[in-house]
Amino acid sequence: MQIRKALHSADNRIAQISEIFGVVAVGVLVCMMMLTVTDVCLRYFFNRPIMASKEITEYMMVIVGFLGFAWCALKGMHIKVNLVVGRFSERTQAIIDIINHIIVIGLCVIFASQAFSESLIVKELGRGSDITGIPNYPFYLVVFFGFFLLLIVMIPILIESIKKAREK
Amino acid sequence: MSSELIGGIGLVILVILVFMRIWIGAAMALVGFIGYGLIVGFDYALIFAGQLPYSTIAFYPITAIPLFVLMGAVISNAGVSGDLYNTAHKWIGRLRGGLAMATVGACAAFSAVCGSSTATAATMGKVALPEMKRLDYDDKLATGSVAAGGTMGILIPPSMGFILYGILVDQSIGRLFMAGIIPGITEAAFYVGAIWIVTRFNPKLGPRGPKFSLKEKIFSLKNTWAMLALFVLVMGGIYTGVFTPTEAGALGAFLAIVISLVGRKLNWTNFRGSIVETAQVTAMIVLMIVGAFMLMRFLAVSRLPTLLSDFVVGLPVANIWILVAIIVMYIILGCFLDIYASIILTLPIIFPVILALDFNPIWFGVIMVRVMEIGLITPPMGMNVFILSSVTDVPVGTIFRGIIPFLIADFLHVALLVAVPAVSLFLPNTM
Numbered sequence: 001m002q003i004r005k006a007l008h009s010a011d012n013r014i015a016q017i018s019e020i021f022g023v024v025a026v027g028v029l030v031c032m033m034m035l036t037v038t039d040v041c042l043r044y045f046f047n048r049p050i051m052a053s054k055e056i057t058e059y060m061m062v063i064v065g066f067l068g069f070a071w072c073a074l075k076g077m078h079i080k081v082n083l084v085v086g087r088f089s090e091r092t093q094a095i096i097d098i099i100n101h102i103i104v105i106g107l108c109v110i111f112a113s114q115a116f117s118e119s120l121i122v123k124e125l126g127r128g129s130d131i132t133g134i135p136n137y138p139f140y141l142v143v144f145f146g147f148f149l150l151l152i153v154m155i156p157i158l159i160e161s162i163k164k165a166r167e168k
Numbered sequence: 169m170s171s172e173l174i175g176g177i178g179l180v181i182l183v184i185l186v187f188m189r190i191w192i193g194a195a196m197a198l199v200g201f202i203g204y205g206l207i208v209g210f211d212y213a214l215i216f217a218g219q220l221p222y223s224t225i226a227f228y229p230i231t232a233i234p235l236f237v238l239m240g241a242v243i244s245n246a247g248v249s250g251d252l253y254n255t256a257h258k259w260i261g262r263l264r265g266g267l268a269m270a271t272v273g274a275c276a277a278f279s280a281v282c283g284s285s286t287a288t289a290a291t292m293g294k295v296a297l298p299e300m301k302r303l304d305y306d307d308k309l310a311t312g313s314v315a316a317g318g319t320m321g322i323l324i325p326p327s328m329g330f331i332l333y334g335i336l337v338d339q340s341i342g343r344l345f346m347a348g349i350i351p352g353i354t355e356a357a358f359y360v361g362a363i364w365i366v367t368r369f370n371p372k373l374g375p376r377g378p379k380f381s382l383k384e385k386i387f388s389l390k391n392t393w394a395m396l397a398l399f400v401l402v403m404g405g406i407y408t409g410v411f412t413p414t415e416a417g418a419l420g421a422f423l424a425i426v427i428s429l430v431g432r433k434l435n436w437t438n439f440r441g442s443i444v445e446t447a448q449v450t451a452m453i454v455l456m457i458v459g460a461f462m463l464m465r466f467l468a469v470s471r472l473p474t475l476l477s478d479f480v481v482g483l484p485v486a487n488i489w490i491l492v493a494i495i496v497m498y499i500i501l502g503c504f505l506d507i508y509a510s511i512i513l514t515l516p517i518i519f520p521v522i523l524a525l526d527f528n529p530i531w532f533g534v535i536m537v538r539v540m541e542i543g544l545i546t547p548p549m550g551m552n553v554f555i556l557s558s559v560t561d562v563p564v565g566t567i568f569r570g571i572i573p574f575l576i577a578d579f580l581h582v583a584l585l586v587a588v589p590a591v592s593l594f595l596p597n598t599m
Contacts, residue, residue: 025447029234036235036418040411057414058226064234065225068451077452078191079506083548085189093189100190107197114218136222143221 066146175470200462235417265374275317289318312570502543
């Protein structure tokens, strides 16, 4: 009973965290829009563009794209084809989902760990953007964090599928 | 084992995984990673897995995705569809089948600022169907016109289909947008033609609507001119080279917010819903793009696309028949797969064949996106049909029957696009 309670509370906490980072992604998205609009207006009306607008926008895109992964998984928004599996019994569906979730977790481990290693390499090489010199490695860490958060979110989803498979 | 064989086995496994209900992005990433590892070595595959997600997404053209999604989300949440429909209703509602024609016209106008087929069908369904019901329109014609009209969302720019196509095959998104304009207009004309023919044979299906004075007609434009001006500004900016597609997307999203605020159509709840939807859709697409690039690298080292291209080019049939076969494949695929998934999954294999056959990539992009639209209204998936059924309570079977005249129009329109490439290429060629 206590384990169940602890799992439930962990579930909620994970959902909250993924949502918080989703909100960060939303905030960065609005900033991205405003930055680009300001750049266009300054260039068109005053002939004074924001020189680093393009590279800052690219960095922002990394934040918007990867921080939303886990949130998207929680909301069940990642695209999948339900045409065949949807016709199977609920137990079979749950078993297939277990396999799928394990595959996703495995991929998250690979991508997260490799993005982390790459961030260390990029930091050591001192790679940064051309105009502002903003270092690249924090954004590799964002990639790492996006996959890591997805991994954390997938664990309770996997446990839920296992429970379903055992109940049916 | 030869690398081509590994490529072929990889594709078979990919199809199995996709139909096993694994996320499509994850399936492509998995097959891409393992396939690349088997051919080049897993040490290189791991390095690649570390570099690819960042290098793929920190790429300026990709930033157009969230900005155009935001523009469409704001517009669809702000209830602009009602104004567009009212305007079209007042101008052509008097004709026989005029409300269905007005629905198609409003769908085309909404698509010009929205970019999502499902959003177009859902919002127009809520607005247009009650009015058509009130005037005793046949359910089949009414729902068919909304479901088919909604499909234009992905062809008339700004279109997410074109953005994804442009990113994956390295074609100009601006040129693709321009290439979609005339086919979008002609598609609307074909649908209007279908309604005209159907109601001519059976006038009871779509009775005439009420008559409006010229003053009322002109007055109705006051709520819609801003959205049409937004479309002209965004597309005009891209056409004249004043903006990049990313800048046009940002400006479009910003102006959509301003216009909706000024028109008191946007409140905090709508705005919050729009940006949350945008962030989630972006994350979903980003995962698929990362998976697609992983898969493309694997296929490139497997040399399977080259082998396939050589094989197809060597076939003793005219190129046009190969194109027809590809179109049929996309129609079938569109019946089972989501439109984004179809584009992302198939391009790594199909596009080299298209280049080998010496087809214009912009023209093919238009045809591919146009053909995929058909999948949105054909069984068993027919996404627009299911969405429309859920927002209107009209049975799915009734809507599918109502679709038939529009499907015929679809096939004729695709034939036109194939036979006359200038319909797609005229505008981009003048850029």
